[in-house]
Amino acid sequence: MLRVENLQASYGAILALKGISIEVxxxxxVALIGVNGAGKTTLLxxxxxxxxxxxxxxxxxxxxxxxxxxxxIVRKGISLVxxxxxxxxxxxxxxxxxxxxxxxxxRLEYQRDLEKIxxxxxxxxxxxxxxGGTLSGGEQQQLAIARALMSHPSLxxxxxxxLGLAPALVDQIFELITTLHQQxxxxxxxxxNVDRTLEIADxxxxxxxxxxxxxxxxAEVRHQxxxxxxxxxxxx
Amino acid sequence: xLSVEFLLNAITLGSLCALLALGLVIVYxxxxxxxxxxxxxxxxxxxxxxxxxxxxxxPWLVMALIGVLVAMFTSYSTxxxxxxxxxxxxxxxxxxxxxxxxxxxQNAALLLISPRARAVPLPKLFSASVTILGIAIxxxxxxxxLTSLILLVGLTLLLKKTILGIALxxxxxxxxxxxxxxxxxxxxxxxxxxxxxxxAGIVGLFWVGRTASVxxxxxxxxxxxxxxxxxxxxxxxxxxxxxxxxxxxxxFSFLGVMLPQSLLDYREAFMFLVVILILxxxxxxxxxxxxxxxxVG
Numbered sequence: 001m002l003r004v005e006n007l008q009a010s011y012g013a014i015l016a017l018k019g020i021s022i023e024v025x026x027x028x029x030v031a032l033i034g035v036n037g038a039g040k041t042t043l044l045x046x047x048x049x050x051x052x053x054x055x056x057x058x059x060x061x062x063x064x065x066x067x068x069x070x071x072x073i074v075r076k077g078i079s080l081v082x083x084x085x086x087x088x089x090x091x092x093x094x095x096x097x098x099x100x101x102x103x104x105x106x107r108l109e110y111q112r113d114l115e116k117i118x119x120x121x122x123x124x125x126x127x128x129x130x131x132g133g134t135l136s137g138g139e140q141q142q143l144a145i146a147r148a149l150m151s152h153p154s155l156x157x158x159x160x161x162x163l164g165l166a167p168a169l170v171d172q173i174f175e176l177i178t179t180l181h182q183q184x185x186x187x188x189x190x191x192x193n194v195d196r197t198l199e200i201a202d203x204x205x206x207x208x209x210x211x212x213x214x215x216x217x218x219a220e221v222r223h224q225x226x227x228x229x230x231x232x233x234x235x236x
Numbered sequence: 237x238l239s240v241e242f243l244l245n246a247i248t249l250g251s252l253c254a255l256l257a258l259g260l261v262i263v264y265x266x267x268x269x270x271x272x273x274x275x276x277x278x279x280x281x282x283x284x285x286x287x288x289x290x291x292x293x294x295p296w297l298v299m300a301l302i303g304v305l306v307a308m309f310t311s312y313s314t315x316x317x318x319x320x321x322x323x324x325x326x327x328x329x330x331x332x333x334x335x336x337x338x339x340x341x342q343n344a345a346l347l348l349i350s351p352r353a354r355a356v357p358l359p360k361l362f363s364a365s366v367t368i369l370g371i372a373i374x375x376x377x378x379x380x381x382l383t384s385l386i387l388l389v390g391l392t393l394l395l396k397k398t399i400l401g402i403a404l405x406x407x408x409x410x411x412x413x414x415x416x417x418x419x420x421x422x423x424x425x426x427x428x429x430x431x432x433x434x435x436a437g438i439v440g441l442f443w444v445g446r447t448a449s450v451x452x453x454x455x456x457x458x459x460x461x462x463x464x465x466x467x468x469x470x471x472x473x474x475x476x477x478x479x480x481x482x483x484x485x486x487x488f489s490f491l492g493v494m495l496p497q498s499l500l501d502y503r504e505a506f507m508f509l510v511v512i513l514i515l516x517x518x519x520x521x522x523x524x525x526x527x528x529x530x531x532v533g
Contacts, residue, residue: 035457048416050412050416069420069421070412070415071415071417071419072422074416074418075418080416082413082416086410086413088410088413088414091402091406091409095402095405095406098399099414100417102418102419103417144528
């Protein structure tokens with residue numbers, strides 16, 4: 001479904017991606033792990049069209065995404081929930097969700113989608129007319145994911161969804177990701193919480209200083225002991 | 237001293253200032269650009285009225301409508317031709333570009349028409365007044381206040397109820413995230429410039445109506461007023477712009493009544509003194525805008 005080949009991109013003056021290749025198949029939950037500065041967020045930003053790559057290929061369902069604007073890429077079915085959530089704090093929860101559904105114009109479908117979202121995120125129904133900025137961190141994260149789901153993405157990219165949340169809320173977010181995965185959503189997940197991520201991911205890419213250090217199923221990554229080497233062994 | 241006439245004058249001026257400030261902030265909110273070519277849109281409306289009237293006098297309302305449409309179109313065109321190519325470069329590049337556009341338009345009027353004032357047609361109603369409870373109220377004031385109210389209500393509905401309006405507010409809140417929702421960047425920016433042109437055009441009709449004439453430099457004063465009003469109200473909030481506009485109108489009118497005759501020429505200086513005082517206590521303006529009040533939890 002998504003294929004990234006030999007991608008190079010820089011973040012400011014730093015070459016953050018030094019030739020990365022990854023693949024995500026339909027229905028998979030693929031995780032990107034690695035320490036800060038490994039290039040995980042840069043990779044998601046480049047796929048979403050926020051950053052222009054220096055070289056390499058990105059294709060989605062056989063179609064190249066290179067040079068496409070973020071708005072075009074959303075229309076093709078890739079939705080990004082960025083790190084730090086970035087909900088519209090001066091818009092109400094409902095307006096946030098309406099923005100999420102911007103690429104879908106069908107009014108009836110919008111109402112049906114809202115009902116589905118409320119089933120997944122009951123708290124959002126209670127907060128519907130509240131401003132996004134008044135929500136707690138966990139509620140904001142739920143809103144950010146809900147907003148992304150409103151566009152019916154074929155591929156959902158989540159950047160550090162559990163960052164800064166209380167442990168109970170972290171559980172809730174991981175449960176939610178599992179549910180979405182079981183419902184058939186293809187997910188590309190970036191997470192710091194490696195243990196929890198290995199529990200739910202189908203496949204894992206371990207990134208280190210802009211390169212793929214190791215890739216395989218979650219079980220393979222565990223047995224190889226690669227994670228420990230990268231996280232505890234410091235940077236080469 | 238706080239007579240009905242005074243209040244009416246203050247609200248009339250305040251209404252114009254509020255619309256002026258809104259037009260400036262609607263673009264600023266999204267691009268973070270103070271568009272210095274904004275005042276020239278008022279000039280364009282004035283010259284459109286003048287040219288139409290000398291070529292083929294139509295009913296005033298028709299000419300006024302054309303004048304506003306031309307201001308909207310000019311605003312849209314400046315974005316397309318001048319701002320869009322430099323938008324991704326830097327904010328400074330855009331700021332300099334807005335000075336360039338302003339100078340270009342002013343000089344075009346200077347060369348192609350005249351450096352001297354040109355007469356602008358006004359409807360008869362503008363010089364008439366109506367007497368209510370023994371007080372003579374100029375129609376121009378009533379029309380200004382009513383038009384502003386209609387425009388403010390209309391704009392509020394647009395921003396709250398339509399998907400384009402919500403997208404405009406979202407873009408002012410977080411532009412990149414708005415694009416990640418699939419909203420085309422060019423579309424919201426164009427819409428902001430068109431709305432900005434609408435505000436300038438409508439204010440323009442009343443602004444040139446004050447002296448019934450238009451000059452190439454007529455846009456300077458309203459630009460400054462819009463800027464000061466947004467600084468008072470808060471640069472990041474549309475509500476702030478409106479509040480700032482009305483406060484400007486009230487303070488300015490108040491100074492006109494309060495100051496002795498000998499100091500009346502220095503009214504602007506006193507106005508700035510008030511602004512400085514407001515900023516000393518509320519550096520962000522009276523109303524804090526979106527994006528600045530993010531809560532981390």
